[in-house]
Amino acid sequence: xxxxxxxxxxxxxxxxxxxxxxxxxxxxxxxxxxxxxxxxxxxxxxxxxxxxxxxxxxxxxxxxxxxxxxxxxxxxxxxxxxxxxxxxxxxxxxxxxxxxxxxxxxxxxxxxxxxxxxxxxxxxxxxxxxxxxxxxxxxxxxxxxxxxxxxxxxxxxxxxxxxxxxxxxxxxxxxxxxxxxxxxxxxxxxxxxxxxxxxxxxxxxxxxx
Amino acid sequence: xxxxxxxxxxxxxxxxxxxxxxxxxxxxxxxxxxxxxxxxxxxxxxxxxxxxxxxxxxxxxxxxxxxxxxxxxxxxxxxxxxxxxxxxxxxxxxxxxxxxxxxxxxxxxxxxxxxxxxxxxxxxxxxxxxxxxxxxxxxxxxxxxxxxxxxx
Numbered sequence: 001x002x003x004x005x006x007x008x009x010x011x012x013x014x015x016x017x018x019x020x021x022x023x024x025x026x027x028x029x030x031x032x033x034x035x036x037x038x039x040x041x042x043x044x045x046x047x048x049x050x051x052x053x054x055x056x057x058x059x060x061x062x063x064x065x066x067x068x069x070x071x072x073x074x075x076x077x078x079x080x081x082x083x084x085x086x087x088x089x090x091x092x093x094x095x096x097x098x099x100x101x102x103x104x105x106x107x108x109x110x111x112x113x114x115x116x117x118x119x120x121x122x123x124x125x126x127x128x129x130x131x132x133x134x135x136x137x138x139x140x141x142x143x144x145x146x147x148x149x150x151x152x153x154x155x156x157x158x159x160x161x162x163x164x165x166x167x168x169x170x171x172x173x174x175x176x177x178x179x180x181x182x183x184x185x186x187x188x189x190x191x192x193x194x195x196x197x198x199x200x201x202x203x204x205x206x207x208x209x
Numbered sequence: 210x211x212x213x214x215x216x217x218x219x220x221x222x223x224x225x226x227x228x229x230x231x232x233x234x235x236x237x238x239x240x241x242x243x244x245x246x247x248x249x250x251x252x253x254x255x256x257x258x259x260x261x262x263x264x265x266x267x268x269x270x271x272x273x274x275x276x277x278x279x280x281x282x283x284x285x286x287x288x289x290x291x292x293x294x295x296x297x298x299x300x301x302x303x304x305x306x307x308x309x310x311x312x313x314x315x316x317x318x319x320x321x322x323x324x325x326x327x328x329x330x331x332x333x334x335x336x337x338x339x340x341x342x343x344x345x346x347x348x349x350x351x352x353x354x355x356x357x358x359x360x361x
Binding site: 080081083084085087088090091092094095126127130131155157159163165167169170171172173186188189190 | 252254255320
């Protein structure tokens with residue numbers, strides 16, 4: 001592989017910026033399709049405790065992501081103008097929480113908006129009213145949202161349509177973190193509930209000494 | 210053609226009252242058309258259905274329209290490298306003796322610029338244009354904003 005190709009690869013992934021040459025080397029050796037950006041599972045999110053980004057939740061309260069340490073967390077990215085993937089993910093999560101029963105009360109469950117321009121706290125509150133009340137919506141300044149996306153090694157991209165409207169491409173999986181803030185695993189979009197709920201339970205187990 | 214009528218009747222019973230009967234058009238049967246309720250009219254809505262082809266030749270879904278939306282399009286959600294994207298689909302195949310399924314996270318009808326909110330419990334008409342079978346209008350049942358399908 002040529003150096004220019006290598007550089008192009010690095011430029012393709014925002015996450016590679018911080019990784020440096022060592023990370024890039026590992027990535028090329030380890031990544032299956034070296035011509036594609038690394039998948040989120042190969043480029044792990046930072047521990048929650050290191051995420052000092054402060055956003056605003058759907059109740060208008062300021063939330064610093066590192067404050068989620070102490071409870072297992074379930075975090076995903078979306079936006080309320082999203083007609084298909086986001087309501088599906090929210091419905092999936094609502095079903096998982098239902099299956100977890102009272103145990104789910106020990107979780108932080110958060111939707112981080114990738115569309116802060118339209119998703120104000122009020123808009124999020126209105127939208128989330130239709131789903132499990134344990135799901136917290138989080139939004140913020142575009143710069144803050146970009147930082148948190150970087151911390152999660154997640155991506156969002158604005159796509160303009162012909163009529164001056166826009167939609168967002170975004171990372172679709174659900175990120176699981178243990179109570180100590182360390183990254184657990186990702187529940188992929190459309191992952192079977194038979195696998196999703198045990199994954200959550202596994203992330204929750206680590207909180208017991 | 211008695212058999213399909215009985216089949217339709219039996220299906221209607223098994224699926225309960227919320228389920229509309231499938232609509233037959235030529236060799237095609239359109240079934241289980243549903244949408245999620247919208248929150249207001251500013252966001253796009255999404256609708257889903259299944260088309261079964263009982264014929265020996267394939268057909269294509271080439272157009273969609275509805276009075277509830279000024280821009281009704283076929284879209285497909287695709288996932289690559291963990292990132293979801295939506296793409297416009299010009300036409301979708303319904304293979305001979307096969308089916309086309311629109312479902313959450315896959316192909317769906319995008320209802321853009323809603324003229325009226327999609328209210329839970331209501332229905333709205335959706336016209337499907339097929340290359341061979343022609344046009345047919347079905348009633349789409351609106352479920353809650355968090356619905357996952359018509360079988361709830």
